[in-house]
Amino acid sequence: MGVDNNSISVSLEKLERFIAAALRRAGLPEADAATVAGLMAQADLQGSDGHGIIRLPQYIRRIRSGGINVRPDIRVVADMPGMAIVDGDNGMGHLVVSRATELAIDKARTQGAAWVGTRRSNHAGPASLYSAMPLRHDMVGIYFAVGNANHLPPWGGTDMLLSTNPISVGVPAGDEPPVVLDMATTVAAYGKVKAKAKRGEMMPEGWMIDREGRPLLDPTRSDEGFLMPIGGHKGYGLALIVGLLAGTLNGAAMGRDVVDFNKDHVTPTNTGQAMLVLNLAAFGPVGGFKEAVDRLVGDLRGSARMPGTDRIWIPGEQSHARRQRYRETGIPVSRGVAAELDQLARELEIPPLA
Known part of the structure; x- marks a missing residue:
């Protein structure tokens, strides 16, 4: 498992095992926990990090509160x-x-x-x-x-x-x-806003505006405006x-x-x-x-490109490339998310992700 300044790198298999263990502890049958864990891990594998393991604490809260039928x-x-x-x-x-x-x-x-x-x-x-x-x-x-x-x-x-x-x-x-x-x-899914907040990053202009029509860049203030x-x-x-x-x-x-x-x-x-x-x-x-x-x-x-454009991408190509790369190098998980998952592991009494 490799690390950098902002994230850790976790294998697909380890991500699946952690998610499945958390869901089983929360009450899901083993087969259902495995199905959900596999799909959640696939989300992270393709780079859809606003919909993958970042959602696990939220799912567990809903399950524990009776908001989801296990x-x-x-x-x-x-x-x-x-x-x-x-x-x-x-x-x-x-x-x-x-x-x-x-x-x-x-x-x-x-x-x-x-x-x-x-x-x-x-x-x-x-x-x-x-x-x-x-x-x-x-x-x-x-x-x-x-x-x-x-x-x-x-x-x-x-x-x-x-x-x-x-x-x-x-x-x-x-x-x-x-x-x-x-x-x-x-312009952006709300999951991307949540992911930006977890990583401590600002949003690009154009994602959200406040109720006066001004650009809203701080994802922690998303309640003050709406998506475009x-x-x-x-x-x-x-x-x-x-x-x-x-x-x-x-x-x-x-x-x-x-x-x-x-x-x-x-x-x-x-x-x-x-x-x-x-x-x-x-x-x-x-x-x-x-x-x-x-x-x-x-x-x-292969069509003609605008100046400064290195490549014309086809929808889904970048996700396909990430799957191949992350299978070899591991899936990046931001340190903020990893810390939250460590806390969740302690609460559920399961082995930590990292």
């Missing part, structure tokens, strides 16, 4: 050949969304396309974890979610009625890495649509009903997510599609 009865409550709704029974979001994604993949095998929504779920980590799952089956994954706290007002307003409401799309390729877009409908939508009013509109599809359509929380799980550790969040899976085989030869994606990726990457 033994949920995750079940299908609406079912047709090309769609379903999964009721998560207030279980860990990673378990609920994994179940919904697996069901969508299974349905898409015979139907060509399938939409599965969730209700009574919880925070499930970065969206790309789930849009990437269908890739292994030569399928496209499109994921929508309602964020777990409202940090976005309607365009021109100041009342927090919308969240970061992410969307992620995973598209298979051939020799190239898959194209995986993972974006919040705000991407593309101005267009991002506001997109956040609304994603919330309607992932939340309202499934009978999950949206708008004023969204529970801020950063502050409220007791109230069930009734989080909604949705997964759309498209089976490539239903559209034509799979190999031909992948070859076309590879050609397009090559054209984009």
